Amino acid sequence: MEHASAAEFGNESAMTLNQVGVGRDVRIRVLQGPGCDRLRDLGFCEQVQVRKLAGGRNPICSVCGTRLAISRELAEQVLVAPVL
Amino acid sequence: MHAASESPSTIALIGNPNTGKTTLFNALTGANAKIGNYSGVTVDIKSGETYTPHGKKLRVLDLPGCYSLRAPSPDEQVAVDALTGDLPGYAKPDLVVCVLDASNLERHLQLALQVIALQIPTILALNMVDMAEKSGLRLDPAKLAAELGVPVVPMQASAGKGIIELKQALRFPFPSAAHAMWVPGTDDAEDTRRTFIRNLCELAARRPDAHQLTFADQLDDWLLHPVWGWVAFFAIMFAVFWGIFSFARIPMGWIESAQGVVAGGVESLMPAGDLRSLLVDGVLGGVGGVVVFLPQIVLLFFFIGLLESSGYMARAAYLMDGVMSRAGLSGKAFLPLFSSYACAIPGVMASRTIGSAKERLATIFIAPWMSCSARLPVYFLIVPLLLHENEGSWKQALVLFAIYTLGTLSAFVVARVLRRKLGPDHTAHHFMLELPPYRWPQWRYIFRHVLERGGSFVAKAGTIILGISILLWALSTYPKADGDGADALAASAMGRIGAVIEPVVRPLGFDGRVGTAILTSFAAREVFNSSLAVLFRVDEAAGEEATRNSLRDRLALAKWPDGTPLFTPLSIISLLVFYIYALQCLPTSVVVAKEAGSWKWALGQLAFMSGFAYAASLGVFQIGKLLGF
Numbered sequence: 001m002e003h004a005s006a007a008e009f010g011n012e013s014a015m016t017l018n019q020v021g022v023g024r025d026v027r028i029r030v031l032q033g034p035g036c037d038r039l040r041d042l043g044f045c046e047q048v049q050v051r052k053l054a055g056g057r058n059p060i061c062s063v064c065g066t067r068l069a070i071s072r073e074l075a076e077q078v079l080v081a082p083v084l
Numbered sequence: 085m086h087a088a089s090e091s092p093s094t095i096a097l098i099g100n101p102n103t104g105k106t107t108l109f110n111a112l113t114g115a116n117a118k119i120g121n122y123s124g125v126t127v128d129i130k131s132g133e134t135y136t137p138h139g140k141k142l143r144v145l146d147l148p149g150c151y152s153l154r155a156p157s158p159d160e161q162v163a164v165d166a167l168t169g170d171l172p173g174y175a176k177p178d179l180v181v182c183v184l185d186a187s188n189l190e191r192h193l194q195l196a197l198q199v200i201a202l203q204i205p206t207i208l209a210l211n212m213v214d215m216a217e218k219s220g221l222r223l224d225p226a227k228l229a230a231e232l233g234v235p236v237v238p239m240q241a242s243a244g245k246g247i248i249e250l251k252q253a254l255r256f257p258f259p260s261a262a263h264a265m266w267v268p269g270t271d272d273a274e275d276t277r278r279t280f281i282r283n284l285c286e287l288a289a290r291r292p293d294a295h296q297l298t299f300a301d302q303l304d305d306w307l308l309h310p311v312w313g314w315v316a317f318f319a320i321m322f323a324v325f326w327g328i329f330s331f332a333r334i335p336m337g338w339i340e341s342a343q344g345v346v347a348g349g350v351e352s353l354m355p356a357g358d359l360r361s362l363l364v365d366g367v368l369g370g371v372g373g374v375v376v377f378l379p380q381i382v383l384l385f386f387f388i389g390l391l392e393s394s395g396y397m398a399r400a401a402y403l404m405d406g407v408m409s410r411a412g413l414s415g416k417a418f419l420p421l422f423s424s425y426a427c428a429i430p431g432v433m434a435s436r437t438i439g440s441a442k443e444r445l446a447t448i449f450i451a452p453w454m455s456c457s458a459r460l461p462v463y464f465l466i467v468p469l470l471l472h473e474n475e476g477s478w479k480q481a482l483v484l485f486a487i488y489t490l491g492t493l494s495a496f497v498v499a500r501v502l503r504r505k506l507g508p509d510h511t512a513h514h515f516m517l518e519l520p521p522y523r524w525p526q527w528r529y530i531f532r533h534v535l536e537r538g539g540s541f542v543a544k545a546g547t548i549i550l551g552i553s554i555l556l557w558a559l560s561t562y563p564k565a566d567g568d569g570a571d572a573l574a575a576s577a578m579g580r581i582g583a584v585i586e587p588v589v590r591p592l593g594f595d596g597r598v599g600t601a602i603l604t605s606f607a608a609r610e611v612f613n614s615s616l617a618v619l620f621r622v623d624e625a626a627g628e629e630a631t632r633n634s635l636r637d638r639l640a641l642a643k644w645p646d647g648t649p650l651f652t653p654l655s656i657i658s659l660l661v662f663y664i665y666a667l668q669c670l671p672t673s674v675v676v677a678k679e680a681g682s683w684k685w686a687l688g689q690l691a692f693m694s695g696f697a698y699a700a701s702l703g704v705f706q707i708g709k710l711l712g713f
Binding site: 035037038040041042043045046047048053054056057058060062063064065066067068069070071073074 | 151154187188190191194219221274278282291300304305308310402405406514515516518519520521
């Protein structure tokens with residue numbers, strides 16, 4: 001399965017995890033930034049569906065059944081699209 | 085691959101944080117290693133022994149949890165080195181048991197696949213299958229085993245289920261290393277691995293499609309709420325302190341009366357003399373002054389165990405991240421610092437989970453200011469002097485809460501200054517924290533842990549503190565002088581030391597006896613109680629019958645030579661402040677030197693904290709006096 005690259009996805013049209021409303025389900029499109037590897041180790045991989053459970057200083061997401069809190073800087077590196 | 089009989093084969097337990105590796109380790113080896121429901125409880129390698137079904141001995145290593153083999157923090161590096169055989173003193177493992185949380189296979193398989201790719205024989209232990217199936221996950225261990233080419237054992241280690249099946253898998257010959265079929269030899273191994281995992285989970289661990297709002301999600305809405313979360317946090321912490329104060333009273337009464345009975349028995353059986361004085365004043369008084377606080381310490385460890393086991397600890401760390409960031413630390417530093425309330429030594433060691441080296445140093449530096457359990461005997465001895473007799477335990481809890489808050493807040497200020505001095509990190513470290521599901525506490529482990537800590541406290545009282553008490557008794561008895569009570573004490577070695585110290589501690593509001601007690605407690609702070617018990621055994625103001633009162637009553641009656649009471653509210657606060665800040669624990673300094681990698685840090689910390697304690701105590705007493713207290 002091919003991943004969408006950051007370029008073809010278009011940064012302007014993508015939402016970061018910070019911009020997603022609380023309680024929404026989204027699918028991760030692209031990871032970009034220095035924290036990518038760490039995010040993938042935690043389960044934030046391309047194509048994975050996540051739900052944002054809380055916003056604020058450290059947003060909380062449910063990823064594959066685990067609740068994870070990550071910093072806003074990390075959440076900024078996760079580009080997502082709503083689940084249709 | 086059959087090891088020679090003299091050197092047993094080594095198996096290593098590895099897995100993401102908080103997957104139950106240590107629970108499994110304890111189940112396999114019969115050990116009683118500390119576990120908790122949050123990541124980072126294990127920061128060092130633990131080693132134990134188990135046997136194969138055929139009776140062959142196996143060495144079991146419990147490695148710290150890690151998310152991947154890329155290892156950005158010191159505890160993860162230890163795990164990686166152990167796997168590759170680069171860790172001095174440990175053989176390269178012959179078999180790796182990769183512990184996975186069955187509810188999170190998508191994430192935990194990442195590490196499992198990296199381990200398999202190292203070409204070490206691997207067994208996957210699919211832990212917590214009960215939780216996974218309850219959440220609606222449909223697991224297929226057989227499919228998983230077939231796809232990965234390694235044995236897969238479903239289990240529930242906390243309830244002892246699957247242990248026998250795992251032991252059956254730990255038999256010789258060990259399974260051979262699997263071929264990592266997801267590594268096609270291209271540069272993009274990471275990507276291929278992730279695609280492989282996704283497809284595998286579709287096959288062997290099907291998730292219900294819709295996200296379900298779990299009980300934990302609903303509870304977290306309250307416990308992590310920006311307002312209600314804090315209300316709950318303070319309520320829980322206050323309840324812990326109140327619980328310690330009020331529940332401990334009953335067993336404390338038993339210990340005190342038992343001590344009284346023994347002392348009375350010795351006095352009625354033996355003629356008055358030095359030996360009787362040694363037994364009653366030195367041994368019973370000195371050791372008893374510390375042992376009487378055993379119930380509080382047991383309760384503190386019980387409550388901490390309860391918070392750890394239930395999963396609340398990670399929530400507290402999440403809440404505290406904002407506060408910690410003002411001190412230049414992150415929520416990651418919360419767990420080491422919280423452990424320090426029990427004892428600074430595991431706290432300092434737990435700082436290994438902090439990725440940033442500078443944040444770690446700052447955390448180690450301030451950890452001793454989290455009031456540890458060894459301070460409790462001192463606090464419990466003097467806090468009630470501050471309040472009137474029989475005041476509600478909630479008032480005492482409030483004072484105790486204030487003591488802990490003062491220590492913690494000052495620590496944060498120091499951390500902030502220190503963090504600024506150390507400068508920014510070279511690489512950015514971001515906050516990330518797993519919030520584990522709430523679990524019913526594992527009572528068996530909590531009680532075993534509490535028992536162990538209580539036992540080590542009693543052991544310390546029976547060895548180090550007993551020795552020091554006898555020494556103190558001798559110093560305060562010899563050389564003998566004519567006269568009794570205060571005159572005899574003044575003439576003794578201790579009395580002379582006190583006379584030398586008095587000018588130094590007088591500005592803090594203490595006399596020579598309290599000064600001597602402080603001096604003797606620099607190796608271990610609980611000795612303060614023993615010293616006071618020995619030094620105040622004869623009260624000049626009271627008659628013979630009053631000398632057997634509890635130590636606290638005797639302290640309340642103590643007077644300066646001019647007849648004014650020795651312990652005024654101001655001098656008690658000054659004494660409390662001294663004990664909040666002073667670093668009086670030799671073992672902590674040794675561990676700090678080891679963890680920080682230099683004695684300079686440990687000695688600097690000792691000098692700074694001792695100096696600060698003196699200055700703070702001086703400030704409190706002098707300013708208080710100026711204000712007319």
